Every structure is written in structure tokens, then in C-alpha cells.
Amino acid sequence: MDYAILTGFVLVTGVVLALVAQWRGWRPSLLVVLAVGIGFRVLIMTTSAIDDWQPVDFMKSFKPAGEAILNREDPVLGSAGGWHFLPTIPYVYGLLLWLGIPWEVGGRLVTVVADIALIPLVGKLAGGRTASLRAFQYACNPLAILVASVHGQVEPVALVFGVAAFVVARGPGRPDRPGITTDVVGLVRRRVSDLGVGGALRHAVGPGGVAHRALTPRPGDRVPLRRALFAGLLMGLALCAKSWPIWLIPGMLLLLPTVRARAVAFVATGIAPIFFLVTLPVFAGTSLSQIPEVIRVIQDIRPIVGEWGYSAILVGGDWTLHPGIATFGTRLIYVTMVAVALLWRRADPVDLTTALLLAFMVVTPRLGAQYLLWFMPFLIARPTRFAWPAIIGVSLWAGYGYLYMTQFDTDTWWALHSVWARCSIVLLPILALAMPWSRLTYKAPAGPVERIPRTPVPAPASV
Structure with a gap:
């Protein structure tokens, strides 16, 4: 990388500004926040674009996907599997190349x-x-600048x-919300004790039962259902970019107020x-006969390990195709996600999501x-x-990795x-400590409820 010193200076400046903002309690205006964020990102994007070094996947996987769209070819197959997601972003790549x-x-x-x-x-x-402090801190976030402006990931x-x-x-109102408030296990035990197994099942899913009442339209349902529809559509677009936003779905669903709204959002996510x-x-010019192959490539995850955490220790820090470690790691991820979801089920859904994503980083074998x-x-x-x-x-x-290691030849890089x-x-225990352990259960703020000023919001968020 030719501009590593300049890029490093910008990243350090961002960290210092973010920490000073926290210490001083800055509340900059949105205009200032955006000016800082745009300035950092456009500057580093410009230097990265004219740099002699370019990320391998950016050139060898992402670009061929955009070129495939221009050539009326499937972006997954046309990039030789370099792009193994849905074609949404390659459409944009193709437009910009055109x-x-x-x-x-x-x-x-x-x-x-x-x-931005x-x-x-x-x-x-x-x-x-x-709100403005947190927006400013994200505007200064060094990793976001690296990923967006240098790597183009x-x-x-x-x-x-x-x-x-x-x-x-979440919609309007107080920004913090409770997670699951019903003691489902205790409720089921009481129903089984009172009604027996058959009676409890009829009470849950029979005519007029709990499930039927939860899904029955009620007065005032229109607004939360519209919010649920828009939220589900947005989450679906997130999944069109990559598959990992599946871990965001539980938090989104818990922010909605009713079972019916959550069902609508869940269905809308697939649209x-x-x-x-x-x-x-x-x-994209994909033939019908090619679609099964496209689905197979999208679903295929190669067992590459050795970049991160315990898998790097096990294989000596080199990229390796190791199905055994990958399979173990995948199962560990699923077990961990279930355990974390149970632990933080009563927490604010944003805290639940933070815990899920941080836990993923701790246990994943590939990253x-x-x-x-x-x-x-x-x-x-x-x-x-x-x-x-x-x-x-x-x-x-x-x-x-981005700034220093790219200064050397291939052998030295390896x-x-x-x-x-x-x-x-070394980072794994720090990430584990960063999980919201003190917020396993939602606690309503003490004192009077903060009144949030009424401000214009985009149409989807106001419904």
C-alpha cells in the first residue's frame, strides 16, 4: 500500500476524536457528523483507488461479478464462484461499470x-x-473506514x-426496549399442570387458543404491521448483500410489539x-437450468480456516482447507448462538444482537x-x-493487516x-468482555421518562 502512513494518520485521528468526544460529551450537529464521516471516507477511498496495491478479492471476485452482469452472464457462475451471494450488488457494480x-x-x-x-x-x-455522539463516533470508526474505503468489502x-x-x-418512542417478557417455560408448566398435556396443546394451538388470538387482527394493528412490513423488506435487502445478517433477525423481530407483526416481518424478510x-x-441472463447450480454455489462454504482465533493456533496461522475444524467450528457457532439467545432473551434487542455478533467472533473458526x-x-x-x-x-x-503487511512481497506477507x-x-477475551454482561435483563431507566423531541423522520420509520 502506497498511502499507508496517510491512512494510518486518518485512522488514529478518528480514534482520538471519538474518545475525546466521549470524554467531553460532544453533541455535534448532523451536518458536522456527516462532514467528518464523508471527509474521512472519501479521502481514503481516493488514495486507495490510485494505489498500486488493490485487494485480491476486490479485483478477482467483485469486479468479475459486475462484468458478468454487463455481459448478460450470471454473476455467481461468471465470476467462477468468486461472488457467492445473490446478484443484488453486482447489478450496481454492472451499472457503475456501464x-x-x-x-x-x-x-x-x-x-x-x-x-456514510x-x-x-x-x-x-x-x-x-x-444519538449525535454515537453517530459521530461511528463516523470516526477506523475499522469502518478500512473496510469501506480501502477494501471495498x-x-x-x-x-x-x-x-x-x-x-x-422499533419506531418512535423510548430507544430502549425489553426483550421477551413472558416466562414461556413457566407458563407451559402451569398450563400442563392445570389442563394436562392435551388440554395445554388445545389451549395453545386449538380454535380460540393462544396462537389464534395472537394472530387475529385487532384495532390499531395497522401501524405496527406497516412497520413490520417495511422492517422485513429492509432485512431482506440486507440478506441480499450477504447471508450473515440472519443473526440480526431475532433482534429485529423482538423490537416489534405483537406476534402478528413479527410474523409479517418474518415473511417479508424473504421477499x-x-x-x-x-x-x-x-x-442476469441466467438460464433456468443454471439456477440449481447457482443455489449450490451460494450455499457452498469452503472450509477455509487459519485466519483467526483458535483455528489459527491449530494450523499455524496459514489458510488451510480443513473440514474437521470447520465442521467443529460451525457446530460450536450454532450451540453458542442458542446459548447467547437464551441468556439475553430478556435484554434490549440491540443488546441481544450485540451479544450474538460478539459471541460469533469469539467462536468462529474462519474470519x-x-x-x-x-x-x-x-x-x-x-x-x-x-x-x-x-x-x-x-x-x-x-x-x-491492511497497512503494514501489504508493504512486502508475497513470501514475506505469508x-x-x-x-x-x-x-x-489475544482479542477473543476482549471481545467476550465487551459483551453486554451487565444488561442480561432489560431494566427500565430510573426517574422520569425522557421525552424525545418530535422531529421529521423518513416515511418508513414514521408508520
Whole structure:
């Protein structure tokens, strides 16, 4: 990388500004917040676009996907599996290439615009008196700048739709909300004790039972159902960018007020992915006979390990195809996600989501540096005691990979990578500590309810 010193200076400046803002209690205006965020991102995007070094996947996977769209080819098959997601973002890549924008700029423009849009959304997600502070801190976030402006990875696109879904699902009012408030296990035990197993089942799913009453229309349902529809559509667009936003769905659903609204949002989440899949023959030139192969490639996850955490220790810090470690890690992820969901089921849904994403980072056997952006909007919006040690730690680790290791030839890079990957084990306890352990259960704020000023909001969020 030719501009590593300049980029490093910008990233350190961002961290200092974010910490000073926390210390001084800054509440900058949205105009100032956006000016800072846009300035940082556009500057680094510009230097990255003219740099001699370009990320391998950015050039060898993302660009061919956009070129495939221009050539009326399927982006998954046309990129030889380099792009193994739905074609939504390649459509945008293809449009920018068709407009004649150089790839080094156009490919990053997608992620930079998305990351800029995330800045006010993080403020909305935080809500209350600290909204502008949290938006400013995300504007200064070093990892976000690296991922969006240097790497051109599509995490910001998934996040902008995912965070927007949270904001829409929550709607107006107090920014903190309870999670599951019903003691489901205790309720089932009481019903079985009182009615027997058969009676309890009829009470739950029979005519006029709990499920029927929960899904029956009620007066005043229209507003939350419209919120649920918009939130589900937004979450579906997040899934069109990448598959990992599936971990955001539980938090989004819990922010909605009724079972019926949650059912609507859940169904709506599938609309956009299904649309972009079935319209491949129309917009991407995919033949009907190719669709099963496209689905197979999208579903296929190669067992690459050795970049992060315990898998890097096990294989010596080198990328390796190791089905045994990958399978163990995948099962560990599922068990961990269930355990975390149960532990934080009564917490604010944003805290639940933060816990899920941080736990994923701790137990996953495979990880690219861009994955570490997943939890950033949520952790910044509702920071924990160890939030900034975690943010600074992962930013230093990623920055070493992006800025320092790219200065060397291939052999030296691989030698440095071996040490770098194994050093990531140090970050795991910090990420675990950054989980919202003090907020396992939602606690209503003490004192009078904060009155949030009435301000104009975008149409989806106001319904």
C-alpha cells in the first residue's frame, strides 16, 4: 500500500476524536457528523483507488461479478464462484461499470455510500441524548473506514439495511426496549399442570387458543404491521448483500410489539431474496437450468480456516482447507448462538444482537477482517464497559493487516500472516468482555421518562 502512513494518520485521528468526544460529551450537529464521516471516507477511498496495491478479492471476485452482469452472464457462475451471494450488488457494480466509472472508484463507491448512510442510522439506533455522539463516533470508526474505503468489502451494504430494519421496527418512542417478557417455560408448566398435556396443546394451538388470538387482527394493528412490513423488506435487502445478517433477525423481530407483526416481518424478510433469485433469468441472463447450480454455489462454504482465533493456533496461522475444524467450528457457532439467545432473551434487542455478533467472533473458526465490522454499529450505539478496548483492539489488528503487511512481497506477507493470524487469539477475551454482561435483563431507566423531541423522520420509520 502506497498511502499507508496517510491512512494510518486518518485512522488514529478518528480514534482520538471519538474518545475525546466521549470524554467531553460532544453533541455535534448532523451536518458536522456527516462532514467528518464523508471527509474521512472519501479521502481514503481516493488514495486507495490510485494505489498500486488493490485487494485480491476486490479485483478477482467483485469486479468479475459486475462484468458478468454487463455481459448478460450470471454473476455467481461468471465470476467462477468468486461472488457467492445473490446478484443484488453486482447489478450496481454492472451499472457503475456501464457508466464508465473506473472500477477502483466505482467498486468502492458502493460501500462508501452505504457506510456514510450508516452514520445517521447509528445515531437513530442509539436514540436519546447520546444519538449525535454515537453517530459521530461511528463516523470516526477506523475499522469502518478500512473496510469501506480501502477494501471495498460489502459489509456496510448489509449493515445499512440491517440497522435501518432495526430503526424501523422499533419506531418512535423510548430507544430502549425489553426483550421477551413472558416466562414461556413457566407458563407451559402451569398450563400442563392445570389442563394436562392435551388440554395445554388445545389451549395453545386449538380454535380460540393462544396462537389464534395472537394472530387475529385487532384495532390499531395497522401501524405496527406497516412497520413490520417495511422492517422485513429492509432485512431482506440486507440478506441480499450477504447471508450473515440472519443473526440480526431475532433482534429485529423482538423490537416489534405483537406476534402478528413479527410474523409479517418474518415473511417479508424473504421477499427480496426470493425476488432476486427468481429474476436471475430476466436481469442476469441466467438460464433456468443454471439456477440449481447457482443455489449450490451460494450455499457452498469452503472450509477455509487459519485466519483467526483458535483455528489459527491449530494450523499455524496459514489458510488451510480443513473440514474437521470447520465442521467443529460451525457446530460450536450454532450451540453458542442458542446459548447467547437464551441468556439475553430478556435484554434490549440491540443488546441481544450485540451479544450474538460478539459471541460469533469469539467462536468462529474462519474470519476475514471485514467480519469485525458486523457488531460495530450496535456496540457503538449501546456501548459496554469494554467497548472501546474491543474497538481499538480489532482496529489495530485489522490495520496491521491492511497497512503494514501489504508493504512486502508475497513470501514475506505469508510469514507475517502466520504471526498476525495467531496473535488474534489475544482479542477473543476482549471481545467476550465487551459483551453486554451487565444488561442480561432489560431494566427500565430510573426517574422520569425522557421525552424525545418530535422531529421529521423518513416515511418508513414514521408508520
